[in-house]
Amino acid sequence: MKAIVNRIIPFSSVDGPGNRTAIFLQGCNINCKYCHNPETRRLCINCGACVGQCPAGALSLGEDNRVIWDQGACVQCDTCIHVCPNDSSPKVREMTPEEVYAAVKRQIPFIRGISVSGGECMLWPDFLKALFTLAKADGLGCLIDSNGTIPLWNYPELLEISDGVMLDIKAFDDTDHRRITDEGNGIVLKNAVFLAKHGKLEEVRAVIVPDLYDGEKSIRGIGTLLAPYRNIREIRIKLIAYRPMGVREAYSHYQVPSPECLTQLADILREMGFKDIVII
Ligand code: SF4
């Protein structure tokens, strides 16, 4: 069993509580206009467009016409990512859960757990279950970072072994969600309630983009939906300001929300009883 791994960050303080190793899997099933890691969206189709552009000679085409990445020669200039017409990256590795966990294990004295993100990591549920089984045996916490479009109630064993899900709710309104991601949010909202009811909703993440959708309407909707479940487990809500860094050029023109706008949204949630609100 293997997954395509885009990268492993040994120490991260922004991918869940405490210091964690963050693992990013390749491939996504939606198309967020403000995606900050667009090179994780698709699997490489071996078109070869990046190969001749590498200034370090770290890319080549194999006999089977597959792109080969020489990690030792790579100078991490990201030219390949910028020239890829497919929102992909040649700098990925097919890895087993055991291989990924070997990279995690080195950090054990210094980390509280692992978080798996993407792309959309729920496209690799069997891999997640195997990886989390290894991590749990060493006492590590295990969190899933998901866009919520895959029905999580279909994976009870994976959820049982996970400490929770950090769930994106890109917008509460279905039309807004479609504008942002090209997909509706029916399953996302069902997942939010399902996870909250079962004490598995670690946090909700909302990226605030004032000229893309109505943030206040969305935050009020999310708050109303989830407030009844706060007594099961306090739900952290993370309000994330849109920033253009890393975003595809066609979508990098959106307005960055003001600090006042974010504070106002946090106040709305506080009035609804939410206590753990983070603005980043
Ligand atoms: S980041 Fe890409 S283009 Fe740059 S050296 Fe590495 S493989 Fe080559």
Ligand code: SF4
């Ligand atoms: S990473 Fe992109 S440009 Fe390079 S071969 Fe794959 S699809 Fe083509």
